[in-house]
Amino acid sequence: MALPFIAIYGMGRFGRALAGALDARKLPLVRVGGRGEAPPDWNTLYARGPAAFLHGLEPGTLVMLALPDDALPGAATEFAALAGAAGLMFVHPSGSRGTEALAPLEAAGARTGVFHILQSFPRQDGSGLIAGSYGSVGGQVIPDLLELAGALDVAVVQLKDEQRIAYHAAAVLASNALVALLDVGRGILVQAGIPEETAARMLTPLARGTLTNVETTGIEQALTGPVVRGDVGTIARHLAALTGPAREAYVATMRAAADLAERSGRLKDPDLAAIRELLESA
Numbered sequence: 001m002a003l004p005f006i007a008i009y010g011m012g013r014f015g016r017a018l019a020g021a022l023d024a025r026k027l028p029l030v031r032v033g034g035r036g037e038a039p040p041d042w043n044t045l046y047a048r049g050p051a052a053f054l055h056g057l058e059p060g061t062l063v064m065l066a067l068p069d070d071a072l073p074g075a076a077t078e079f080a081a082l083a084g085a086a087g088l089m090f091v092h093p094s095g096s097r098g099t100e101a102l103a104p105l106e107a108a109g110a111r112t113g114v115f116h117i118l119q120s121f122p123r124q125d126g127s128g129l130i131a132g133s134y135g136s137v138g139g140q141v142i143p144d145l146l147e148l149a150g151a152l153d154v155a156v157v158q159l160k161d162e163q164r165i166a167y168h169a170a171a172v173l174a175s176n177a178l179v180a181l182l183d184v185g186r187g188i189l190v191q192a193g194i195p196e197e198t199a200a201r202m203l204t205p206l207a208r209g210t211l212t213n214v215e216t217t218g219i220e221q222a223l224t225g226p227v228v229r230g231d232v233g234t235i236a237r238h239l240a241a242l243t244g245p246a247r248e249a250y251v252a253t254m255r256a257a258a259d260l261a262e263r264s265g266r267l268k269d270p271d272l273a274a275i276r277e278l279l280e281s282a
Contacts, residue, residue: 003147004089005061007031009053009075011039011046013121014093015066020127027151031057050078059087062144064115065102069094072101080108089141091115096168098161099139106140113139117154120175130154136167182207184249188242220264227257228264230271232278239282251282 005028008015015032019042022029031045033053038046047053057063067075072092079085086109090102095116102112117135119126131153137145138159149156159167182203189199213222226234235254242250258275261267267275 001143001147003028003151004144005030005058006064006148007033007053007057007061008064008066009033009050010064010066011036011042012066012068013123013126014117015064016042016124017119017121017126017130018064018066018093020125021130021152024127025151030061050075051082054079054082054084054088057084057088059084060089062089062091062141062148065090065092067092069097069101072097073104076102077104080104080110085110089113089144091139091141091145093117095136095171096164098164100161111140113137113141113145114159115145115148118171136164138164178207181249181253184246188246191246220260220266223257223260223264223266225257227254227275228261228266230267230275232271232274235275235278239278247282251279255279 006022007030008019009032011019011032011034015034016039019029019032029045031047031053032042033047033049035049038048047055054063063079065072065075065079072094076090079090085105089111090105091113092101093116094101094114095118098114099106099112102110106112115135115137117130117133119129119133119135121129133154135149135154135156136159137149137156138161139145142158146156185203186196186199189202190196194202210222210224213224226232226238238250239247254275258267258272258279262272
């Protein structure tokens with residue numbers, strides 16, 4: 001089947017990345033828009049505000065509402081009141097919400113869907129990160145979304161609405177929690193006397209190497225460090241050196257590491273029991 005015309009409303013990180021990926025692959029991007037001023041690189045396709053954005057779009061166009069989760073219901077209500085909305089497909093990229101967020105558009109006769117990409121996008125050009133990512137689709141326009149995913153080289157799963165919260169929570173842990181833990185690590189280094197500029201840089205190659213190991217050897221074998229080695233003394237020294245939120249983050253993540261080490265068969269009693277006892281009493 002042919003890919004429909006695509007219009008993107010909302011030029012934040014995801015909207016700009018998707019527009020760039022569509023443009024790079026010469027896919028049928030016909031309009032971008034939002035409430036603010038046009039980004040210089042998209043000025044020729046830009047329409048400001050919902051009414052101008054919808055004006056003249058061909059029936060059957062896939063409209064991506066690339067907006068924050070909490071803004072979706074209000075935007076859906078506003079777009080549903082406009083002429084021509086009923087003949088379009090409206091899709092949002094939220095990982096945690098189903099098509100209920102677009103209920104006013106469904107009531108107006110539009111078909112709706114969900115197209116989420118499991119990726120973290122930078123403020124500038126994130127278009128190159130889309131290909132090879134995983135994502136999810138759902139709603140009334142799944143065939144069109146599968147066609148779009150294939151054109152962008154995105155591997156997708158089809159989720160039921162009751163699966164979305166777990167899916168999104170896992171994504172938050174893999175991305176946002178990683179950034180938060182790097183920030184905790186940076187703070188520990190600064191507290192130890194390492195200059196902040198150096199501390200901010202020195203953990204990134206380690207994290208990158210860890211992710212490479214996960215990709216090449218799998219999660220179980222990529223786990224390294226004192227927990228999987230059964231190095232109780234090192235963990236005790238870490239706990240003695242840490243205080244406050246940094247210590248709490250360390251304890252929580254090392255408990256998860258101990259669970260993984262046990263499931264993988266790489267750590268057994270008595271070391272496992274000693275580590276669990278140490279972390280439980282921390």
